[in-house]
Amino acid sequence: MQSFVDFIQGFLDLGATVILPIAIFLLGLLFGQKPGKAFRSGITIGVAFVGIFLVVDLLVNNLGPAAQGMVDRLGVELDVIDVGWPATSSIAWATTSVAAFIIPLGLIVNVIMLMTKMTKTMNVDIWNFWHYTFMAAMIYTISGSIIQGLIAAVVFQIVALKVADWTAPMVSDFYELPGVSIATGSTISYSPGIFLVKLLQRIPGIKNWDADPDTIQKRFGIFGESIFIGLFLGALIGFLAGYSVGEIIDIGMAMAAVMVLMPRMVKILMEGLMPISESAREWLNKHFGDRDIYIGLDAAVLLGHPAVISTALILVPITVVLAVILPGNALLPFGDLATIPFVVAFIVGAARGNIIHSVIVGTVMIALSLYIATDVASVFTQMAENAEFDMPEGSAQVSSIDQGGNLVNWLIYRLFSLFN
Template identity: 50%
Template sequence: MELLTNSFNYLIDLGPTVMIPLFIFLIALFFKVKPGKAFISAITIGIGFTGVNLVVGLLSDSLGTAAQQMVERFGFNLTVIDIGWPAAASAAFASPVAPIMIVAVLAVNLLMLALKLTKTLNIDIWNFHHFIAAAAVAYLTTGNMVIAILLGLLMEVVVLIFADKFAPIIQEFYGLEGVSLTTGSSVAYAIIGMPIAWLVSKIPGIGKIELSPEEIQKRFGIFGEPMVMGLIIGIILGLLAGYDVGSSVGLGISLAAVMVLMPRMVKLLMEGLIPISTAAQEYSNKNFAGREIYIGLDSALATGHPANISSGLLLVPITLFLAVILPGNRVLPFGDLATIPFYTAYIAASRKGNIFHTVLAGTVMMAIGLYIATDFAPAHTALVEGLGQFSTEGGQMFSSFDTGGNVLKWIVWKLSTLFAN
C-alpha cells in the first residue's frame, strides 16, 4: 500500500501539464494511434495546458491583487477567506482516501462504460481531485473510509451522467467533437446555472436581448473587440481597486492579453485532441457497433471562447458586490475569482454565446455559490488544516468557489453528516 501511495503521490506531484499528456499518450496508443502521432498529440496538448495555466496564472495574479485592494479600500468585513482551488486540490490529494479513490474512480468509469451507463471515458486524471475532495470531507465527517469512498464515487457518477447529457451542447458551441467536459466544479455550477439561464431567456423583453461577441463587435466596432473589452474591464477594475491611471491601464493590458492568448492556447489543445478523438470514434465503430464514446477533459477547453471569458470577467466585480450586499454571506471572494470562466462554461454554451443572459444567470449562480461556500466553510477549513499553510487562530475559516461553493460536494457533505457518529 505504501508503494502504491508513493507512486500516486509522485504522479500527482508532476501536475496536470505532465499527467494529462502522459495519459493522453497511453489512451491514444489504446485507440491504435501510431506512436509518433500519439506522441506529437500528447506533447501538443501538454504545451496547450502549459499555456492555459500560464494565462490563468496571469489572470489570477492580476485579479487577486486588484480584489484584495478593492476589499481594503471599501472596508469589506467578511470572515471566510476564499483560498482558491489549488489549496483544496492539494488537501484532497494529501488525504488518506486519495490512493483508493484514484483507482476506484477509474474502475467505476470503466464499469459504467461497459454497462453503457455513460459515453464518457474520463482521462482528466488531475481533476479527480473533485471526487477525492468530496470523499475526503465525508471521511473527516464520518471517520468511515467505506462510506467516504462510496459518497465520493456517487459524485463521480452524477458528473459523468451530466457530462454526457451536456456534451452535445458543448461540442456544437465550442467545436469540441467527441469531447465532454468532466471538471467537477463546471458540472456542478452548470446544474444550477443552466436552468436559471433558461428561465432568464423566457423573461419578456430580457429574453429577446442578444449580446454575443459578434453582436457587440458589430454594434460597437473596435470597442467590441475581445482585447479592447478586456482592456476596458481591467481599467474599470483597477480604478475600483484604487489604482492610479497607469496601474489601471496595466491591469487592463493584462486582461486584454488574457482575452487574446487564452483562445490561442485552447486552439493548441484542440489541435492535439483531433487525432485522439478521431481514433476513439473509429475504435468505437469497430468494437462497439458504432457506439459513440466521448473523451472526458478539462473545462479549460471552453475558457478561450470570447463569450465565456468575457462573461467570467464581468462577473468578477459583480461577485465582489454580491459578497458585500448578500445578508448571511461570510465569504470574501479572492482565490477563485480567476476561475469563474470555468463555472460559466456550460451556461455560455447553452445560451449560444449570449453574454447578457450568461451574466444574468451567472449572477444568480454566484450568489447561490456564496451561500453554499459559507455553509461549507467548517468542512472546507477542516479539509485544508492538514496542509499546515493556513492559520485558524482567532476562528479564521476558509472556503472556495471551486470546492466550497460546489453544490455536489456540499450535498456529499450533507449526506455524510447522516453517518456521523
C-alpha cells in the same frame, strides 16, 4: 499508505502538461494508432496545455491582486476566508485515509461505466480528481468511515460524468470542440444554471437583451472586438481596485492578451485531439458497435471563448458586492475569484455567448455558492486543521467558492449527514 499517497501527489504535481501527453499517447496506442502518430498527438496536446496554463496564470496573477484591492477598498470583514482551490486540493490530498484510493478507484469506475454504456466520457482529466478526493475527505471527516467517504466520491464522479455527457453536445456546438466533454468538478456544479438560462430566455423583454461578442462587435465596430473588450473590462477592474493609471493600463493589457491568446491555444489543442477522437470512435465502432466517445478534458479549454472571460470579469466585482450585501453570508471571497471563468463556462455556453444573460444567471449561482460555502465552513475548517493547514491571519474559519461552494458536493454532503 503515506508513501503511496506521496507517490500519487508527486504524480499529480507533474501537472497536465506532463500527465496529459502520456495519457493521450497511451490512448492512441490503445486505439490502434501508430506510435509516431500517437506520440505527436500527445506532444501537441501537451504544448497546447502549456500555452493554456500560461494564459490562465496571466489571468489569475492579475485578477487575484485586483480582487484583493476591491475587497480592501470596500473594507469587507467576514469570518470565513475563501482560501482558493490550490489550498482546497492540498487539504483534500492530505486526508491520507481516503486519498490513496481515489485515482485508481476513479479510473476503475470510469472504465466500468464506459463498458456498461453508463457514460460516453473517457475522462483523462486526472489532476482534477482532487474534487472527488475532497468529497471523500469531507464525508470521512464527519463519519470516520473510509467506506462512506469512497462511496461519496464515486457518487460525485458519476454525477460529473453524466453532466459531462449531457453538456458535450453544447461543448461541440457552441465551443466548437467536437469529441470533447468536461467533467471538472467545479464546472459541473454550475450546470443547474443551464435551466435558469432557458427560463430567462422565455421571459418577455429580458429574452431580447442580447450582448454576445458578435453583436457587440457589429454595434461598436473595431472597439467591439474581443481584444478591446478585454482591455476595457480589465481596466475597469483595475479602476475598481483603486489602481494607479499605469497599473490600470497594465491589467487592461493583460486581459486583452488573455482574450487573444486563449483561442489560439485551444486551436492547437484540437489539432492534437482530433486524430485521437477519430481513432477512438473507429475502435469503439469496431468493438462495440456505433457509439460516440468523448475525451474528458479540463474546463480550461472552454476559456477560449471571449464571452466566458467577459462574463467572469464582470462577475468578479459583483461577487465581492454580493458577499457584503447577502444576509447570512460569512464568506470573504478571495482565492477563487480568479476561477470564476471555469465555473460559469456551461452557463455561457447555454446562453449562446449572451453576456447579459450569463451575468444574471452567474450572479444567482454565485450567491448560492456563497451560502453553501458558508454552510460547510465548520467541516471545511476541521479538515484544514486535520491537514495542519496554516490558517489565514484573522480568520475564524476557511472555505472556498470552488469546492466549498460546490452544489453537487453540498448535496452529497447533506445526504450523508443524515446518517452521521
